[in-house]
Amino acid sequence: MRWLRHVLWGVLVVGCAATASASQRPPVMSDQQILVELEQAWNEAFYRKDVAFIERILADEFIATYDDGSRGDKARELALAAEFNQQVESSIQGEFTVKVYGDTAVVWFTLRLVGIRQGERAEVTFRYTDVFVRRNGDWQCVSTHSTRVNPR
Numbered sequence: 001m002r003w004l005r006h007v008l009w010g011v012l013v014v015g016c017a018a019t020a021s022a023s024q025r026p027p028v029m030s031d032q033q034i035l036v037e038l039e040q041a042w043n044e045a046f047y048r049k050d051v052a053f054i055e056r057i058l059a060d061e062f063i064a065t066y067d068d069g070s071r072g073d074k075a076r077e078l079a080l081a082a083e084f085n086q087q088v089e090s091s092i093q094g095e096f097t098v099k100v101y102g103d104t105a106v107v108w109f110t111l112r113l114v115g116i117r118q119g120e121r122a123e124v125t126f127r128y129t130d131v132f133v134r135r136n137g138d139w140q141c142v143s144t145h146s147t148r149v150n151p152r
Contacts, residue, residue, distance in 0.1 A: 031098070031100045031105060031139075032098040032100065034139065035098050035100075035105055035107050035132060035139060036096050036098060036107070036109075038057060038132075038139055039093060039096070039107055039109060039130065040093060041053065042054060042057055042141075043091060043093055043111070045081070046081050046084060047084065047088055047091065049081055049082055049084060050081075051078050051081050051082050054077065054078060054081050055074075055078055057139070057140055057141055058074045058077060058078075058140065058141055059074070059133065059135075059140040059141060059142045060074060061074075061142060062074040062077065062140075062141060062142055062143070062144075063142070063143050064076070064077055064143070064144045064145075064146075065143075065144070065145040065146070066146055067126060067146045067147055067148040086115060086116075086117065087115045087116040088113060088114070088115040089114045089115045089116070090112075090113070090114045090115075091111065091112075091113050091114075092111070092112045093109050093110065093111050093112075094109065094110050094112070095108075095109055095110045096108070096109045097109070103133060103134040103135075104131070104132070104133055104134075105131070105132045105133075105134075105139065106129065106130070106131055106132075107128075107129070107130045107131075107132065108127070108128065108129050108130075109127075109128050109130075110125055110126065110127050110128070110149070111125065111126045111127075111128060111146075112124075112125045113125075113126075124148060124149075125148070125149040126146045126147065126148055126149065127146070127147045127149055128144060128145065128146050128147075129144070129145045130143065130144045130145075131143040131144075
């Protein structure tokens with residue numbers, strides 16, 4: 001009976017140690033969480049003119065369709081980021097929907113911008129659809145499409 005008590009005590013100690021160890025590890029993020037954070041980091045990088053960050057997340061074959069109907073490639077998107085000079089007071093992303101299909105994902109979200117445009121305060125909202133592909137364990141954007149939401 002004494003040996004059973006030692007075995008149970010050992011199991012209890014090992015179980016507590018494993019629980020404490022597991023609680024110290026950061027939680028594993030889902031693909032959906034990773035993609036939302038990637039979208040948020042991309043948005044912030046644009047305003048900081050962090051072209052190197054944006055270059056890493058855009059696939060070489062990246063194509064953008066902008067709200068005016070024009071299209072651009074990776075080089076144009078990087079140039080837009082490098083040349084960005086608008087006064088943005090706030091940039092809020094929301095309404096995220098993320099669907100993962102194996103190594104492909106689609107992210108839908110809204111972006112509400114407030115700032116100064118041509119000397120006057122301006123507010124504008126866009127809806128985005130971004131398509132990502134996982135390559136070598138990292139997500140890269142292959143396509144983005146933005147639509148300006150008309151005020152009601």
